[in-house]
Amino acid sequence: EDQVTQSPEALRLQEGESSSLNCSYTVSGLRGLFWYRQDPGKGPEFLFTLYSAGEEKEKERLKATLTKKESFLHITAPKPEDSATYLCAVQAMDTGFQKLVFGTGTRLLVSP
Amino acid sequence: NAGVTQTPKFQVLKTGQSMTLQCAQDMNHEYMSWYRQDPGMGLRLIHYSVGAGITDQGEVPNGYNVSRSTTEDFPLRLLSAAPSQTSVYFCASRDRGNIANYGYTFGSGTRLTVV
Numbered sequence: 001e002d003q004v005t006q007s008p009e010a011l012r013l014q015e016g017e018s019s020s021l022n023c024s025y026t027v028s029g030l031r032g033l034f035w036y037r038q039d040p041g042k043g044p045e046f047l048f049t050l051y052s053a054g055e056e057k058e059k060e061r062l063k064a065t066l067t068k069k070e071s072f073l074h075i076t077a078p079k080p081e082d083s084a085t086y087l088c089a090v091q092a093m094d095t096g097f098q099k100l101v102f103g104t105g106t107r108l109l110v111s112p
Numbered sequence: 113n114a115g116v117t118q119t120p121k122f123q124v125l126k127t128g129q130s131m132t133l134q135c136a137q138d139m140n141h142e143y144m145s146w147y148r149q150d151p152g153m154g155l156r157l158i159h160y161s162v163g164a165g166i167t168d169q170g171e172v173p174n175g176y177n178v179s180r181s182t183t184e185d186f187p188l189r190l191l192s193a194a195p196s197q198t199s200v201y202f203c204a205s206r207d208r209g210n211i212a213n214y215g216y217t218f219g220s221g222t223r224l225t226v227v
Binding site for chain 2: 004034036041042043044045046047049087089098099100101102103104105
């Protein structure tokens with residue numbers, strides 16, 4: 001069974017204090033790994049798709065990396081507006097393009 | 113360009129009542145999905161569609177029904193509401209042809225409480 005585990009559950013940072021969020025996954029052949037950001041009371045907002053081990057993608061203060069067993073979302077010099085829940089999801093090769101398996105997320109709070 | 117629009121935003125139902133959660137997208141996306149989000153659990157796929165007239169079950173389909181008569185609309189029907197269906201429901205859509213970007217666009221959600 002495909003599984004996604006995110007850690008930590010919650011993370012509190014000071015503005016400018018860099019850190020990383022972890023997404024460990026078990027899947028029978030990875031088609032893609034996705035990162036989303038979710039603000040309170042809103043739907044998830046797409047950030048990145050990673051397809052193969054060694055791949056990296058960047059967007060402003062965020063950089064996502066992928067290995068064969070996990071992905072990291074690195075946050076460099078975060079600002080209070082980066083506070084949100086970050087969700088990781090995987091899509092397996094042997095399932096349809098519709099079937100994403102999500103983790104429970106990491107709640108990030110960045111204090112000024 | 114409104115994206116994915118869900119209505120209503122909030123709803124309270126009594127056990128046994130039925131209702132339809134509406135979802136509409138204006139991006140001409142072929143792929144649409146319904147998820148539910150519960151505390152301590154990841155988003156779980158309820159039903160999905162790869163185009164008008166084509167739907168299939170996801171991970172947690174029991175108690176829900178869908179149909180897709182147009183590209184734009186993908187309503188989710190609760191047949192006989194139960195307290196276990198208290199959740200936040202999200203509709204999402206994706207462009208089938210956008211191979212470089214598999215990311216879904218999500219609506220803002222419907223918060224449903226069944227009493």
